[in-house]
Amino acid sequence: MPIVVPGACTPLYRRKRVSTRRGSGQYWGDMNEEGEAHGWGAIRWDDGDDYDGVFKHGELNGRGTYTRQSKSQFLIEFEEGKPVGKGEMYENFNSKKEMIVYDVEFDGSGMLEDCAPTVKQRKRLPDYKEAMIPVCGMLSGPSGGPSSYDHIHPVSGELIWARPSRADYVLFNAEDCRGKIVLVRRGGTDFTRKLSAVQAAGAICMVVVGFNPDEKKYQRPICCVHTGAVGGDDLPPELRSLECNIPVIYILKCLEPALQNGGCTAFIHFDAKSPPGWKSGALYVQGETKKLRNPEGEAIAQWSDADLNFTDEKAMIGSNGQVVLLSAKDRSGPPKVLNCEPLNTHFKSRRDCKIGILGGDFALYEFRMSFGDVTWMISKRYSEFDALDNVLNTKYGLPPVGLPPKQWFGLRDPNVIQSRHDGFNLYLNDCIKRPVLVLSPELQSFCEMPEEVINSFKKN
Incomplete structure (x- = not known):
């Protein structure tokens, strides 16, 4: 008789030893009336490999994640236990070596452990990835008693997915989760059991x-993690009682792609003036391939009003515990915003260059900059944008959107000129919305900011 998992969201969610074509193992998940694994679940086979x-x-029948103890992982579709179609393979998964990602394809001719992919091509990962994700804190308290956000505080660390992803039992990858921000999927069992397993790791x-992919905004009531006893005879003693000692936050399903499959660094901050009954904030994801410029308190400098869609009344709490205002408090009118818009493009002969190169010409792209009532013009060529991008990338580890690609022919084509100008404008506007870059001497010099504008930034 399958054992019911306490706190399960459905009466068909069970714990049971099962046998598959792959072998025998322990299963946690949905079952049909015949007692078969049917729906979403996780299995750990006796040899240590697992599937979620x-x-x-x-x-195995549908899309899932198959993890080998040899530190390789597959995200692939299965039919009757056999991998089919296109997917991804991760080598050196959760190891100290560099993770390598491949696009793979299987023809369904055999079990995963007995066959090689028919297509295996190394996937070129972008040098930098980042995302800003709105989040909402989850309440905690005893069942039927008062609940609070006392456990909610800013954190920074590496993201990692729990295995099994519903975190309804001792985590398969508990050792890898220590000291990290652990991602779990909603469903299967209650939040108390999930947190008990995650916190113990x-x-x-x-x-x-x-x-629910159709859930597009956060709504009340926000879910609550109940402290106290955690039911279930399948749990070891250390997981049967819960005190909520770490932050628990909720993210909408539609925002999951921004989590980049874990393996990246994140900062979680909270709005200092959340509406009554809420604990709202944001999770800033920074790609795994870039070294963090400021791993703790200074990270708040990477936030902006534009990123978080905040008003002039908002503030954030940094990971150093200090409240940082994102807008000046003493403005009576709307806040001043640094703006940039494209103007004209004209060509200049290389004979006019200081370095004295003869022949040919180059394009100069003009922009109108403004800050409040102060307006000025700048003209820049591609090489100047390229030099700026290299400095921001190297010094601050926070490159904005990429520059238009380099091009050697057709530079006088009106469509090429317009496309480049629009690309440069997008790049500049991405730069000037980030306080950490606006306060940098490199961007200030590039934008030829007047002294009064620079002084205003320093003051506020």
Whole structure:
């Protein structure tokens, strides 16, 4: 008789030893009336490999994540236990070596452990990835008693997905989760059981990812993690009682792609003036391939009003515990904003260059900059944008959107000129919305900011 998992969201969610074509193992998840693994679940086979995904009539059938103890992982579709179609393979997964990602394809001719992919091509990962994700803190308190956000505080660390992703039992990858922000999927069982497993693994924060892709905004009531006893005879003694000691936040399912499959660094901050009954904030994801310029308190400088859609009344709490105002408090009118808009493009002969190169010409792109009532013009060529991008990338580890590609022919084509000008304008506007860059001497010099504008930034 399958054992019911306490706190399960459905009466068909069970714990049971099962046998698949792959072998025997322990299963946690949805079952049909015949007692077969059917729906979403997780299995850990006796040899240590595990799978987290969709089952049908006792076999892997649907999209899921297959993880080998040899530190490789597959995100692929299965049919009757066999991998089919296109997917991704991660080598050196959760190891100290550099993770390598491949695009793979299987023809469904055999079990995953017995066959090689018919296509295996190394995937070129972007040098830099970042995202700003709105989040909402989850309440905590005893069942039927008062709840609060006392456990909610800013954190920074590496993101990692729990295995199994519903985190309804001792985590398969508990050792890898220590000291990290752990991502779990909503569903299967209650939040108390999830947090008990995640907290026991030594995580510094639990992020619950919703399951409804049509859910587009946060709504009350915000879910609550109940402290106290955690039911279930399948749990070891250390997981049967819960005190909420780490932040627990909720993220909408539609925002999951921004989490970049874990393996990246994130900062979680909270709005100092959340509406009554809420604890709102944002999670800033910074790609794994860039070294963080400021891993703790200074990271707040990377935030902006534009990123968080804040008004002039808003503030954020940094990971150093200090409240940082994102807008000046003493403005009576709307806040001043640094703006940039494209103007004209004209060509200049290289004979006019200081370096004395003869022949040919180059394009100069003009922009109108403004800050409040102060307006000025700048003219820049591609090489100047390229030099700026290299400095921002190297010194601050926070490159904005990429520059238009270099081009050697057709530079006088009106369509090429317009496309480049629009690209440069997008790049500049991405730069000037970031306080950490606006306050940098490199961007100030590039934009030829008047002294009164620079002094205003320093003051506020």
